[in-house]
Amino acid sequence: MSETLVRTGPGTAMGDLMRRYWVPVLLASEIAEPDCPPVRVQILGEKLLAFRDSDGQPALIDEFCSHRGVSLYFGRNEENGIRCSYHGLKFDRNGNCVEVPSAPQACKHMGITAYPCIERAGIVWAYMGPKDRQPAPPDLEWCNLPESHVFVSKRLQESNYLQAMEGGIDTSHVSYVHRYEVDEDPMHQGTKALDYIKADGNVIFEIEKQPFGLTLFGRRNGEPDSYYWRVTQWLFPWYTLIPPFGDHSLAGHVWVPIDDHTCWAWSINFRPDRPLDEQELADLNAGKGIHCEYEEGGTFRPKANKDNDYLIDRQAQKEKRAYSGVFGFAMQDASLQESMGPIQDHSKEKLLPTDRAIVMARRMMYEAATALVPDTDPPAIDADQQRVRAAGVLLPRDQKPQEWAVIHLHDGKDQPIYSI
CATH class of the missing domain: 2.102.10.10 (Rieske [2Fe-2S] iron-sulphur domain)
Incomplete structure (x- = not known):
């Protein structure tokens, strides 16, 4: 497989x-x-x-x-x-x-x-x-917003697309590799979600198979009478939608193979409700949030890369300013994913319960690829299936997040943004 x-x-x-x-x-x-x-x-x-x-x-x-x-x-x-x-x-x-x-x-x-x-x-x-x-054009929410509401960047990732995309599916790592920088990052700071994420690294996942891919419900302790749920969407064949933080913009990724050893990591921030303001655009252009700074020359290769050990700062690691010693969300992830080698050897993995969504996504991708025949369409080709949102929300401990999501996260363009 x-x-x-x-x-x-x-x-x-x-x-x-x-x-x-x-x-x-x-x-x-x-x-x-x-x-x-x-x-x-x-x-x-x-x-x-x-x-x-x-x-x-x-x-x-x-x-x-x-x-x-x-x-x-x-x-x-x-x-x-x-x-x-x-x-x-x-x-x-x-x-x-x-x-x-x-x-x-x-x-x-x-x-x-x-x-x-x-x-x-x-x-x-x-x-x-x-x-x-040929299908209809992509109909994800951020594809249909005015230009002023969307910021898009791309970066070269020196690994197979799969291990890069799986980092977007695996949301449990947020409690660790990003934990010391989220308070300072302008696209995440000042939100209650950070308190829940840092306080509870034992994420409990409930995963729901969808016509478009997977919905991941990650549960952490919230208030005494509630759980904090981070709801992530993975859509065939390469999209992820990231739960938002507070009043910051929504976000997502696209992971597109260049060849079998490299891929383009596309990063998107968007506001359905208003244009991105000057400060948001300045921060995004500076490589904050899920974006990065580049080497000179227009190659879209990150400034922090494997040739310079991603500018790792051991002192910052020791002082708990950067969990891995690497700064920037994008390169914190990419440094670890690229360290697996250009193509990860899955035969050496010893997976944990938090990896269940990755296992499910692999199986679904494999089944879709091997079942494809000329006169059939693959999953999530229907534009209606692409109209979903990610969310961060506090729900009463006895409420099922799946029931809540069906009402609030599907065909979401006219829905409020749910974020903590």
Whole structure:
């Protein structure tokens, strides 16, 4: 099962499954203007090229010219197409070869792979699956908000997507690796939830299987007559929605394979109720909360990375300013997930009760991948199933959180935000 889960290239079971969904490819700002320079993109093991054509439409095509295999990255983005700099062949956003200067009659034979693209939430998404099974655009809440209500970043994670995503499913680690920094982080500080999380590290999970994935109900002691419930959502094939803190913004992640050894960790903060204010945007741009600072050069590689031991500060660890000695929520997680190796060896795991959601998610992903056939759709492809929220809430000790969630967290765009 493990080998199936971690392999996502063309022709693999998991790769075929993921290609049935709209795939976050790059930030729209990376191809900000018509006829801008093209950008190399590797997704699901495929080497591709993104550009914005003269009409302002985003495009994703094979990186390599069909003639002699030259990289089109060195081509000219002009007049609604990419022109190869070697022999002048030109390709439009649909992969059609529209010019072969030396043999015009050859155009119809020279096309290349191209994937349809859309833009949502400042992200360019591509559909890489069978043309006749293309789903509706993603309909998660943050995909449909005004641009001023959403902040999106991405970072390179040097591990397989699965162990990265499982960190988002495993919410019990918040009581440990993040415990000393949450009080200082501007996206989490000043909330009652922190008191409950730090006081009770013995999280009791109730997990509910859903048509879209899993709902995780993590129970901690709250007040004498209540429990504090953190309700996390995991949606096929790579989304997590994180329980909010106090009046801070809602948040989520998307974990998208670059290849089998690296992935893009997308991080999203959003406010359904209002635009993000200047201070929130300043903190998010500074890498606070679930975001990070980058190395110079525009590679989206974190400034704290494996080559510098994630800037670990042993003195801060000793003084209880950083539990692992690494600062920043994103890199606290990534440092530990990358330490497992590019692909974790699951045969050496000794899992605990708090890992039950991870086990369930693995099984569901495996079953969905191995059961997929050309004329069927995978789970959570229906937009209605994507309209869920995460929450943090105090409930009476005799109230079932599942019953509460059905009323308050599904189709939640007109619901209040539940946060402690």
